[in-house]
Amino acid sequence: MKDVNWVALTVFLLFFAVVSVMGFLASRWRRADNALHLDEWGLGGRSFGTWITWFLLGGDLYTAYTFIAVPAAIYATGAGGFFAVPYTIIAYPLVFLFLPRLWSVSRVHGYVTPADFVRGRYGSRGLSLAVALTGILATMPYIALQLVGIQAVLDVLGVGGSGNWFMKDLPLFLAFGVLAAYTYSSGLRAPALIAFVKDTLVYIVIIVAVIYIPMRLGGYAHVFDSAAQKFSAPGSKGSLIVGPHAQWTYATLALGSALALFMYPHSVTGVLASKSRNTVRRNMAIMPAYSLMLGLLALLGFMAIAAGVGKGIKGYNNQLAVPQLFEDMFPDWFTGVAFAAIGIGALVPAAIMSIAAANLFTRNVYKEFVNPAATPADETKVAKVASLLVKVGALVFVLLMDKQFAINLQLLGGLWILQTAVSIVAGLFTRWFHRWALLAGWAVGMAYGTWKAYGISSAATKHFGGNSAEIPVIGQIGYIGLTAFVLNLAVAVVLTLVLKAAKAPEGVDETDRADYTADAGDRAVEDAPQPAAAH
Template identity: 45%
Template sequence: MRDPGTSPGTGPGLTVPGARPPAGTDRRGSPALNRGGTIRHAIAAGFVLVVGCAVLAGARRPPSDELPHPVHWALGGRGLGTASTCLLLGGTIYTSYTYIAVPGLMFGTGGLALYALVYTMLLSPLIMILLPRLREIGAKHGLITAADYVRLRHGSHPLALATALTCILATMPYLGLQVVGMTAVLRSVGLAPDSIAGCAVLVVLFLAFALVTQPGGLRACARISLVKAVLIGAAVVVLLALTLARLGSPGHIFQLAGGRGAAMGESFGVPPQNFTAYATLALGSALAQLMYPQVLLVAMASKSKDTLRAATTFLPAWSMTLGIWAFFGVAAFAAGIRTAAGHGELAVPALIRELAPDWLAGLLFGALAVAGLLPAVVMVMSMAMLFVRNIYVEYLNPTATPKHEVRAARGPALAIMAGAIAFALLMKPQDAINLHLLGGVWILQLLPAVAVSLFTRWFHRRALFLGWAVGMISGTGLLGLRGFSTVVDIGGGAVHAPVYVAVIALALNLAVAALLTPLFDALGVPRGTDGTAGGPGFERRGSKYAFVVE
């Protein structure tokens, strides 16, 4: 998800729509809300109660007779049923930043934000087409990460290393944004995230979840996902009831928002000239989401391909909740909520502070915190496994046992969590968002080597590697030269079309791979052995040890 930093308003507080703002304030700045210590304590109590319940739900050690193994720790033994897969997949894709940034985007830019809803709706059919097939190959050959699959399918160590590094590099800012989402909650209760108290709260939250998930792995995350689903569902119902009771019917709210937007020269519709940007943002974001390692990890953990397909049919329910959260962004705009310039993510927390009693606000903020902590932990696990299996073991310790892999993954997991907190605290929110946009461009460049190769082996492995390099360089360059603008105009003369940068980079990636494949074949460059078609299997670099999972 993204927030372009064009959020309207500045500080919490309901005002009469159309009324002049208080003296000394405008749409871009207002005094901070100052509420008493007793109120903060009430909010803190509700926050701690909700987060504590989530931690207790996941606190269960693995069976004593179960040997440490990456498949058990990172994939839950590939035994997640339909309900667990659905809850964990939805809980991983729909993050706290999603629930904060999408309404913030509606609050700041209007109808263009609806691309996020379209892209989440596109996810279900795309997952059904791609991920069950990848899950079957992974289960058959003992694969855990996307880099494992690339190494086996294409027989290419450089391409597998590029896949692992791209996944880690692109996911780190995504992980950092989960922390940014939680800092928005802290700011809304008057606690500066970069203060000692704010840092302490973030560290304690992550440590609590780390202590639960370190021994339990993905199984603990699956249990917490049930708590998240209940919390988010309850939060939607409660906040919707409060909004309608205070502001009137949805039609009235949209009418108020439309009137305020018209007065400011803004619209909650999608301008016709932005249609190509809207469409490519939706399609590119959906394809990119499939390549993130946390999504692939959950898909690999499902009990079977049929289980994964059945679980995917329920994902639109998560999109429905996201649509309601987007409506809260419209409600905040209609109500005259104001946030600091570039902080549209504060719109919904400000709305909660204004509409809910303090004890209830604390519960709602706790729900948002759990919504961010769960996907953050799954991201950490997926990145730790990529580092251990595809970098540490592949190049430094090829004879490592499965038990050693699990132990080796826990250290990097804690380091990644610490890095995410530092990332979010040391960087400005807008810089973090820009890096996340860049991460989306990067992760999409894995589509040919991973998703396309599930259906064809026509592309040469070296052509895929060079196509990946061209896509990474061109996407990074376009985004950087355009000041991190997500769309660029293409065309000439009187014909111009704004297009998502990641889609342009992917097109160049595929074009290079398609042009070079016949050339490499004509030159007789070896293609490499396809391990998924009865080859030698997944072997570690420099070792004859073949990794096999019973």
């Protein structure tokens, strides 16, 4: 190794060691009567209160994507990268309407995944399988984005070899090996406990960064002047203000991302781990505090421009902008703290994502189609193994796809997971849609979105090089995922009318109206299936 920042690396490794120990010890935290039950391993016993849920969801939703990809997009393209700020503001009022209903019906019937709910609501194994597989597929690139975040930190620290890809990525593999081990051992309790450290570090680093770095750079006026100069230069591909030609892209990207945020399996997992309906409602009210943090983080992209990060380097990797900014601006010891915040900020959501994907595979593929007689202990054992395999799939994404624009990894997952929104959200309020129509709409949305995304090239990659294309009929450039969602919904509505007219069988709905408003302490919740104690 050469050019290693040993002080920063030592601090980074110290924090990594602390959270690793916490991850393994988490299995003893709020110890379950029966650890070999998916409710316990995959949902933490459905027992988390307001503050634990708040830290868990914050650690879950605000990831390496927050620290790395969003500022990198702003560093490269300017104002367009700020779409992430309004989308998180839009998301919480929307999900406040339906997530408490999802918690209630899931608690009454013992649902562990959103696909469980779809199976019970529509009586459709095929639709449930489609939702489950989409969730697993969409989670892969999101976990991959966490890998990219850790890799960016390791690159700036100077860790790893060169030339041989295996030696260069060895520290990354070791980090995720530890992640895989404590996730396997402790389940959701591990990221829930580590999230306290992660969120505390993140807030400390952000507060220091937005005060200290501009002071060193000559103030925010100089920061914005530097960004304006870069984006007004001839040949620049970005802008300091979103122009008229990009407004449809910006708006549709923000709206589509907001609709997709809580469709992700890991988001639902964090919600279903809450101990009550009111816990979910309170968290949806206080979670926007993280949106303020996201807005401040986004400014780091402009600060990197003002600091001259990557200036004059041809083909500079934009994902290194923030880590390099921290190393250039902070004392070495605090650089280690900042890098620990990014690294742990990747490990926490990666753990939750792998657990959520494993829950989907176990409940909606393995138990539904492979071994219907599987016991709760069998389910938990399969889920543990599946969580390891999901991480391997994420590594494939990292190795095969372009890392210069890591944000596209998450946006591709968002495109896919958005196609499950019609089945899940509509089902929480109405049984009007026909199960076959929903399945057809999902297929159209998935096919169209994947086809359009595949056809987009960039300077770095021939396929999946962007997230926006021309919107049919309107003719404006917009987010592919939202266009696919509209097509999905249109097909579902039209085919539902046709199938109802033809009196096609609609499947059995195992839920009741009262299930959607049940709360902790209600008879329906108290009578719900509980994990049996180990014998």
